[in-house]
Amino acid sequence: MFERFTKDAREVVRDAVARCQNTGGGTVGPEHLLLALLEREASRGSFALAALGLPVEGREPVREALEEARRRAGLSRADAEALADLGIDVSEIVSRVEEAHGVGAMSGDRRPAGRRSGRAGFGRPGFGRDARDVLEKSLRMALAHRDRHIGDEHILLALTARPGPPAEVLADHGVTHTSLTRVLYAGGEAQAG
Structure with a gap:
């Protein structure tokens, strides 16, 4: 499937792996793909974000909101609200865990010392089920729109x-x-090369 990716889409995938690796994450997730997409300039995905009010220089609030969701172990607001209905305060749990283990302890970015992640013998993070699902959906998005190649815009659509x-x-x-x-x-x- 990777051979059908445009240069921009390949760079998003590579950047997502690098982001995961740089934060000590063991598995590339959809959030890594989004963070990589937010860095893109002069691509169809980037132009589409700009057309919707998110120019490159205005994407920091998205990064911050995504980081806050990651601090909640990837729980969406809907998940947190459902847990609140059961009497579970996610913010309080995050605070307690971070107090005991450090900021970002629930984000999945930390690995125990000496533990390698990803595929055996490679030392780089592998793609989690959710990230693989996004990449598969990006292929379906391209096919649905009769596009020959999978661009970064298809990854964005899939997300x-x-x-x-x-x-x-x-x-x-x-x-x-x-x-x-x-x-x-x-x-x-949002046309771009």
Whole structure:
């Protein structure tokens, strides 16, 4: 499947792996893909984000919101609200865990000392089930729109099409699957090489 990726999409995947590795994460998740996408410039995905009110220089609030979701161990606000209905205060749990183990302890970015992650013998993080699902959905998005190659815009579309913190954070900033599809395919405002 990787051979069908455009240069921009390949760079997103490589950058997601690097981000995961740099934070000590053991598994690349959808949030790593989104963080990598937020760094892109002059790509279809980047132009679509800008058209929806998220120019490159204005993406820091999205990064911060995503980091906050990661601190909650990847729980979406909906998950946290459902737990609150059961009397479980996620913010309090996060505070206690971080007090005992350090800030970001629930984000999944930390590995015990000496533990290697990813595929055996490779020392680099592997792709988690959710990240693989995003990449598979990106292929389906490209096929559905009769695009020959999978671009970074298809990865972005796939992130908005599945529940979870990346889609929630993007929606909070005006980037939904519907709005993104409209920008990408209903007039060509986000055309780039």
